[in-house]
Amino acid sequence: xxxxxxxxxxxxxxxxxxxxxxxxxxxxxxxxxxxxxxxxxxxxxxxxxxxxxxxxxxxxxxxxxxxxxxxxxxxxxxxxxxxxxxxxxxxxxxxxxxxxxxxxxxxxxxxxxxxxxxxxxxxxxxxxxxxxxxxxxxxxxxxxxxxxxxxxxxxxxxxxxxxxxxxxxxxxxxxxxxxxxxxxxxxxxxxxxxxxxxxxxxxxxxxxx
Amino acid sequence: xxxxxxxxxxxxxxxxxxxxxxxxxxxxxxxxxxxxxxxxxxxxxxxxxxxxxxxxxxxxxxxxxxxxxxxxxxxxxxxxxxxxxxxxxxxxxxxxxxxxxxxxxxxxxxxxxxxxxxxxxxxxxxxxxxxxxxxxxxxxxxxxxxxxxxxxxxxxxxxxxxxxxxxxxxxxxxxxxxxxxxxxxxxxxxxxxxxxxxxxxxxxxxxxx
Numbered sequence: 001x002x003x004x005x006x007x008x009x010x011x012x013x014x015x016x017x018x019x020x021x022x023x024x025x026x027x028x029x030x031x032x033x034x035x036x037x038x039x040x041x042x043x044x045x046x047x048x049x050x051x052x053x054x055x056x057x058x059x060x061x062x063x064x065x066x067x068x069x070x071x072x073x074x075x076x077x078x079x080x081x082x083x084x085x086x087x088x089x090x091x092x093x094x095x096x097x098x099x100x101x102x103x104x105x106x107x108x109x110x111x112x113x114x115x116x117x118x119x120x121x122x123x124x125x126x127x128x129x130x131x132x133x134x135x136x137x138x139x140x141x142x143x144x145x146x147x148x149x150x151x152x153x154x155x156x157x158x159x160x161x162x163x164x165x166x167x168x169x170x171x172x173x174x175x176x177x178x179x180x181x182x183x184x185x186x187x188x189x190x191x192x193x194x195x196x197x198x199x200x201x202x203x204x205x206x207x208x209x
Numbered sequence: 210x211x212x213x214x215x216x217x218x219x220x221x222x223x224x225x226x227x228x229x230x231x232x233x234x235x236x237x238x239x240x241x242x243x244x245x246x247x248x249x250x251x252x253x254x255x256x257x258x259x260x261x262x263x264x265x266x267x268x269x270x271x272x273x274x275x276x277x278x279x280x281x282x283x284x285x286x287x288x289x290x291x292x293x294x295x296x297x298x299x300x301x302x303x304x305x306x307x308x309x310x311x312x313x314x315x316x317x318x319x320x321x322x323x324x325x326x327x328x329x330x331x332x333x334x335x336x337x338x339x340x341x342x343x344x345x346x347x348x349x350x351x352x353x354x355x356x357x358x359x360x361x362x363x364x365x366x367x368x369x370x371x372x373x374x375x376x377x378x379x380x381x382x383x384x385x386x387x388x389x390x391x392x393x394x395x396x397x398x399x400x401x402x403x404x405x406x407x408x409x410x411x412x413x414x415x416x417x418x
Binding site for chain 1 (some may be wrong): 234251341378379381382383384385386395396399400402403404406407408
């Protein structure tokens with residue numbers, strides 16, 4: 001499939017935004033890291049943040065590092081597809097980076113929680129929304145425990161939140177069951193490849209519509 | 210991908226009808242034959258016809274062989290998704306076979322001309338409509354000539370028809386450019402696999418919606 005996508009550069013296609021979302025600890029970032037370097041012209045959406053850079057982090061590569069004033073101005077003027085506060089810092093998805101990458105025919109992908117995906121659906125409804133479903137509640141609990149970063153109380157809260165969030169799946173285009181990483185990756189790659197064949201991204205694009 | 214689809218049988222999914230269409234000589238049946246035995250639970254829609262069986266042809270396997278009266282009754286009562294006359298015989302797609310196969314979770318695929326696909330869109334709009342685009346008019350002409358079954362006049366008509374039919378692509382969900390059989394097959398397989406991950410065929414199906 002990799003070779004195939006590489007060959008295909010002669011066909012002019014419109015890029016698109018793919019949003020991978022799902023309950024906490026469904027395995028979103030692991031899945032994304034598995035496929036990210038397997039597909040040419042797939043790029044990860046770079047977030048903006050007000051938290052200071054850590055050693056080695058580079059502006060415009062790891063994050064767009066912004067001061068609070070600039071961030072809030074962007075949020076107010078629709079320049080962020082979504083944003084949220086986390087641990088006292090602001091995080092968001094700059095619209096400009098996504099749109100410029102799409103204009104170059106790229107697939108921009110982001111992994112984000114359910115609330116963030118909902119905001120993106122409001123600001124960019126033409127995106128492709130993919131829900132990653134944890135295999136079972138038992139397995140989900142195991143993953144949350146194995147992260148080892150949460151207290152017992154926060155683990156209980158994460159579980160309750162995840163269960164509540166499951167119902168959001170009905171707003172999505174696709175659902176991938178993450179009971180096997182390899183299988184989930186094959187499905188995600190197929191979805192991205194199929195979406196590139198959409199009439200509105202190929203023919204209508206070439207016709208300028 | 211084959212192995213992957215074979216593993217996946219534990220997930221309950223709703224089947225669907227995939228319609229592969231496009232201009233005459235775009236390469237529909239060659240492409241379909243390439244992928245047909247590579248995907249488990251993919252089956253070819255069996256047509257009904259009033260032409261007599263040829264030696265070796267079996268009813269319910271190669272065709273459903275019907276008399277004219279039965280065929281016309283089925284057409285009149287909506288039991289055919291589409292039908293047409295060709296060389297004095299009637300051909301059509303029986304709804305029952307498609308629906309029974311879908312109920313078993315199968316993907317039913319058919320290759321059909323543009324007019325037939327349009328009829329199917331009217332009778333089963335929830336189908337997945339895939340347009341196969343010949344690589345160029347020059348290449349299309351070569352294919353029509355290479356078939357060697359047409360007179361010069363009929364070849365000219367086929368070309369004119371094909372050009373006129375190109376504009377139908379805007380009514381389709383997907384467009385595959387057939388400039389390379391292997392690439393076209395990979396795209397078709399990705400589309401079928403992605404469509405199996407649609408929320409309405411997995412989660413909503415499990416919820417009985």
